[in-house]
Structure formats: structure tokens, C-alpha cells
Amino acid sequence: QVLLALLKATISTLEAASIPCWITGGTLLGARRHEGFIPHDDDVDIEGWEADLERMREAIDRDEFLKFRLGGHWKSTRV
Secondary structure, X not given: OHHHHHHHHHHHHHHXXXXXXXXXXXXXXXXXXXXXXXXXXXXXXXXXXXXHHHHHHHHHHOOOOOOOOOOOEEOOEEO
């Protein structure tokens, strides 16, 4: 369960820095619908407040195993 380990590590890192965050997108859908991850999902979707963006980046950058990636696109919408 690589995705679960990734999710736990990220949440733990952000909680240690007192940064609120929550799961969203396919991660949230999988938790509700599959009581886990969607079988074909290959990432973890986490959101936080825009005001905490730099703090999130700094907290994650301090962890040698995590990588911060800001958004992307879903269909033609920037997320």
C-alpha cells in the first residue's frame, strides 16, 4: 500500500507543522466508495488553504521522501 504510506507521511508532516489539510478528488471518492483507494488511482489528492501554501511547501520540502507538486489540470481546468 504505497499510496496509503504516502498519504500518512504527508498528513503527518503537515500536522507536525500545524498546517490544516484534507483529502479531496479521487482520494476522497475512494475513501467513501471503496473504503480505501480507487483501484486504478495512482496518486494522493490533498488540499490545504491557499494562505498556507508556502508553509506546506516548506514542510514537505524538509522531508527527503516527499515531493511538493502544486496543482495541475483536470480536463481543461487548472486545479
